[in-house]
Amino acid sequence: MSELVALDGVSVHFPAGGGGWFGGPKRVLRAAERVSFAVAAGETLALVGESGSGKSTLGNVVAGLQVPSEGTMRFRGKVLDKAGWKEARRAIQIVFQDPFGALDPRMPVSAIIAEPLLIQGSADAAARRARAAELVEQVGLPMDALNRYPHEFSGGQRQRIAIARALAPRPELIVADEPLSALDVSIQSQVLNLMKELQEQYGLAYLFISHDLAVVNHLVDRVAVLYLGRLVEVGAREDLFDHPSHPYTQALLNAVPRIGRKRARGQTIKGEMPSPLHPPAGCVFHPRCPKAADICRIDVPALLPTGRGGHDAACHFRE
Amino acid sequence: MSRLEGAVSPWRLRRRRFLRHRAGVASLGVLGVLVMFALAAIPMQWFGWDPDATDLFARFDPPSAKHWLGTDEAGRDELIRLMVGGQMSLLVGVLATGIGGVVGVLIGLCAGYFGGRVDAVLMRFTDGMIALPLLPLLIVLGAVDLTKLGFSRGFAHSGAAGFWRIVVIIAIVDWTAIARLVRAATIALKERDFVRAARASGAGAGYVMTSHVLPNVATPIIVAFTLTVGRVILFESVLSFLGFGIVPPTPSWGNMLNNAQELVISAPALAIYPGLLIFATVIAVNFLGDGLQHAFDPRSET
Numbered sequence: 001m002s003e004l005v006a007l008d009g010v011s012v013h014f015p016a017g018g019g020g021w022f023g024g025p026k027r028v029l030r031a032a033e034r035v036s037f038a039v040a041a042g043e044t045l046a047l048v049g050e051s052g053s054g055k056s057t058l059g060n061v062v063a064g065l066q067v068p069s070e071g072t073m074r075f076r077g078k079v080l081d082k083a084g085w086k087e088a089r090r091a092i093q094i095v096f097q098d099p100f101g102a103l104d105p106r107m108p109v110s111a112i113i114a115e116p117l118l119i120q121g122s123a124d125a126a127a128r129r130a131r132a133a134e135l136v137e138q139v140g141l142p143m144d145a146l147n148r149y150p151h152e153f154s155g156g157q158r159q160r161i162a163i164a165r166a167l168a169p170r171p172e173l174i175v176a177d178e179p180l181s182a183l184d185v186s187i188q189s190q191v192l193n194l195m196k197e198l199q200e201q202y203g204l205a206y207l208f209i210s211h212d213l214a215v216v217n218h219l220v221d222r223v224a225v226l227y228l229g230r231l232v233e234v235g236a237r238e239d240l241f242d243h244p245s246h247p248y249t250q251a252l253l254n255a256v257p258r259i260g261r262k263r264a265r266g267q268t269i270k271g272e273m274p275s276p277l278h279p280p281a282g283c284v285f286h287p288r289c290p291k292a293a294d295i296c297r298i299d300v301p302a303l304l305p306t307g308r309g310g311h312d313a314a315c316h317f318r319e
Numbered sequence: 320m321s322r323l324e325g326a327v328s329p330w331r332l333r334r335r336r337f338l339r340h341r342a343g344v345a346s347l348g349v350l351g352v353l354v355m356f357a358l359a360a361i362p363m364q365w366f367g368w369d370p371d372a373t374d375l376f377a378r379f380d381p382p383s384a385k386h387w388l389g390t391d392e393a394g395r396d397e398l399i400r401l402m403v404g405g406q407m408s409l410l411v412g413v414l415a416t417g418i419g420g421v422v423g424v425l426i427g428l429c430a431g432y433f434g435g436r437v438d439a440v441l442m443r444f445t446d447g448m449i450a451l452p453l454l455p456l457l458i459v460l461g462a463v464d465l466t467k468l469g470f471s472r473g474f475a476h477s478g479a480a481g482f483w484r485i486v487v488i489i490a491i492v493d494w495t496a497i498a499r500l501v502r503a504a505t506i507a508l509k510e511r512d513f514v515r516a517a518r519a520s521g522a523g524a525g526y527v528m529t530s531h532v533l534p535n536v537a538t539p540i541i542v543a544f545t546l547t548v549g550r551v552i553l554f555e556s557v558l559s560f561l562g563f564g565i566v567p568p569t570p571s572w573g574n575m576l577n578n579a580q581e582l583v584i585s586a587p588a589l590a591i592y593p594g595l596l597i598f599a600t601v602i603a604v605n606f607l608g609d610g611l612q613h614a615f616d617p618r619s620e621t
Contacts, residue, residue, distance in 0.1 A: 063519045089521040102512040106534040106615060110326030112513075115530075116520040129326035146326040149617035165516065 235311030343610015357405030423497030431505025461563030545608030549601030
């Protein structure tokens with residue numbers, strides 16, 4: 001598989017007040033810390049983690065909505081600069097979580113879908129309308145949807161519109177930022193199946209951001225687990241689900257409710273994720289980790305191979 | 320409209336929605352008639368109708384074959400004065416609102432979208448404008464000697480100078496409310512996901528402002544514009560009353576209404592005609608605004 005997009009040591013820091021004349025010391029929110037991962041053409045990589053783990057921030061970096069504070073992003077092997085982004089913006093599209101905020105209420109659906117083509121100036125008005133009509137059919141909406149406005153559609157239909165817009169410029173990667181979590185369960189599976197079909201048809205790659213491991217299990221090839229802005233484990237889906245190496249991943253998988261299984265006591269994660277304003281020293285997971293030892297409070301574990309191919313974990317006691 | 324037509328451009332959809340709004344379409348017709356009425360003065364003047372010709376033997380004449388709406392206190396024909404005055408009032412209303420509105424929208428958009436220092440500078444400037452007391456400012460601006468600004472003597476004393484003076488004064492004073500309105504709406508809109516999706520596709524500031532922000536703030540802008548047009552036409556009469564801007568004998572609906580105040584007992588018709596025309600204009604503009612709102616807001620129902 002050939003690498004399509006890769007992040008290389010990407011950190012994202014937000015100023016969080018302070019500084020200036022009277023503000024005291026500057027405070028920095030570390031949303032992502034030296035994260036590296038790659039998405040191959042046609043594959044689906046899931047970014048999973050609790051809220052606040054930096055999943056969406058990294059999605060924004062890949063979609064070009066957030067400039068990283070450190071690190072670089074590669075697209076087809078080339079480090080992206082200003083000129084490179086122009087091509088990358090066509091090839092990378094984004095679908096948001098909230099289907100009610102993602103569509104301009106004052107735009108008819110045809111204009112929404114064809115918008116990326118208009119912005120990139122790659123098609124004239126007639127060609128854009130033709131493409132919009134084609135896409136409406138492809139994502140399973142009725143043809144008369146074209147001249148209607150977003151408020152006339154349900155959440156699932158809106159998400160289909162958002163997907164159609166992302167497809168318009170024939171992208172190679174779609175960043176899907178929790179595209180299902182605002183939808184009803186019955187609608188979730190429909191949209192999920194649509195995304196699967198489109199992937200098979202066009203060889204799309206997805207960067208699928210989610211906290212729902214059941215959905216992840218259904219769709220993705222590889223999983224990257226984030227904790228407090230750090231990548232703690234990455235591996236092929238089956239391998240990672242069957243043999244989680246990092247204690248955080250193990251706890252996360254244990255937290256998934258399953259029918260016919262009593263939840264074992266003591267295996268749930270204690271406490272809450274620390275504030276990204278004051279990350280703990282050493283391994284950021286040590287305050288909640290059942291295996292924490294002295295070394296965890298001092299040394300930051302590196303992301304190293306577990307011994308199974310392509311499966312890395314950042315833990316001093318990886319299994 | 321057939322059920323299975325292809326995609327239609329947003330502007331065509333908006334036009335359709337506007338045409339379905341009856342009051343809006345009717346108001347457009349009324350405004351059209353008012354403009355025709357005002358413009359009809361031009362050919363009528365070729366045929367010897369003169370808005371300034373006085374006839375002191377025919378003061379306060381009732382309507383007759385010669386003077387269809389009678390004459391005013393100087394024996395001038397009321398009808399042709401209403402027509403010429405209409406040109407002044409409508410032009411002042413549209414131009415002053417338009418210029419002030421465009422300035423306000425631009426400043427609000429830039430302040431809201433770019434934020435930070437641009438916002439701080441533009442909004443402090445706006446606050447400064449709001450803080451200026453209106454009447455002394457008007458008197459100072461009205462008293463500016465245009466020959467000192469490099470305009471020729473002929474222009475400075477012509478009716479056109481008075482007209483432009485009014486347009487500029489109103490435009491300078493009247494943009495602040497629109498600027499604040501647009502700024503607030505822009506700040507709320509620029510972080511919405513549909514704007515971020517457009518930016519992810521490579522949209523620049525200009526595209527986001529014209530395609531996403533403006534249509535979404537169209538409703539309050541239109542309301543502000545329609546309210547301003549009516550106010551400006553009346554404001555013009557206040558300024559004329561104070562002696563700035565359009566000064567008699569050049570007629571405008573505002574100064575005709577003002578002149579008629581003293582005579583309202585002896586010649587009420589002289590107040591009623593311009594009053595009715597201003598009333599019709601303001602009402603029509605408001606309903607036109609309703610129609611435009613309906614066209615821009617897909618959620619509104621007629």
